[in-house]
Amino acid sequence: MDRLWAPWRMQYIQGIDKDDGCIFCTKPQESDDRKNLILYRGERCFVLMNLFPYNNGHLMIVPYVHTSDILMLDPQSSSEMWELLCLSKKVLSLAIKPDAFNVGMNIGRVAGAGIDQHIHLHIVPRWNGDTNFMPVIGETKVISQGLWDSYDSLLPHFKSMAGSCSGS
Numbered sequence: 001m002d003r004l005w006a007p008w009r010m011q012y013i014q015g016i017d018k019d020d021g022c023i024f025c026t027k028p029q030e031s032d033d034r035k036n037l038i039l040y041r042g043e044r045c046f047v048l049m050n051l052f053p054y055n056n057g058h059l060m061i062v063p064y065v066h067t068s069d070i071l072m073l074d075p076q077s078s079s080e081m082w083e084l085l086c087l088s089k090k091v092l093s094l095a096i097k098p099d100a101f102n103v104g105m106n107i108g109r110v111a112g113a114g115i116d117q118h119i120h121l122h123i124v125p126r127w128n129g130d131t132n133f134m135p136v137i138g139e140t141k142v143i144s145q146g147l148w149d150s151y152d153s154l155l156p157h158f159k160s161m162a163g164s165c166s167g168s
Contacts (some may be wrong), residue, residue, distance in 0.1 A: 023117040024062045026099065037151060039091075040158045044077040045084050047158070049151055054124050056150055057086050057096050061121040081121055088123050091157040096150075099127030117120045 028046050029037040030159070037049040050058040059082045063077045070078075085103065092098060102124040106113040 011095070022066055022118050024114070024115065024120060025064075025066050028062075028064060029074065034148075034151060038145070039151070040087070040162065042074065042080050042084055043085050044074075044080045047079070047084050049147065049154075050122070051147070055126065057092050057098070057125040058101070059092070061085055061088065061123070063119065066118050068119060071117050073119075085121060085123060090108055090163060091154060092123070092125050095154050095157050097126060097154040099128045102126060103123060129146055137159070 011128060027038060027048065028041065031038055033039075033041075038046055038049060039049065040047040044065075045061055045063045047059055047061050050060055061081050063073055064079060065077060067073065073081075089101060092101070103122065105119060105121050107116075109116040128149065
């Protein structure tokens with residue numbers, strides 16, 4: 001049996017360093033965007049990288065308002081989420097050139113939400129052939145770029161394209 005060591009995953013599995021509060025509420029209150037993987041701050045929503053990504057460039061668009069129900073968002077927050085999804089797609093297309101994207105929300109624990117008390121929208125870049133033998137047979141996902149390298153490659157694109165999002 002082959003083994004692929006990923007010791008950083010234990011933090012997620014064991015729940016080490018999990019905040020008592022909602023990370024989607026506490027992270028934007030802090031000033032260290034790099035540490036918190038925040039790439040863009042809008043008026044009502046922000047974009048951050050997933051700490052435990054499914055693929056390289058896995059981003060989340062999160063409203064500042066703490067709610068588990070998308071129907072509780074005001075129209076401006078809903079609109080800005082969509083605008084930031086479009087901005088994120090543009091940035092990812094320029095920076096890492098994926099072949100396609102998965103976009104979606106898991107609303108509620110039963111639907112697969114890891115953080116079910118604060119809605120968030122995922123955008124996951126996909127490449128032709130990224131579902132190969134490793135995840136299908138080996139049940140192992142290989143992420144080809146380090147988290148901080150990904151952050152550093154995406155941030156300049158968000159900064160340069162900030163004006164292209166009408167919600168900013």
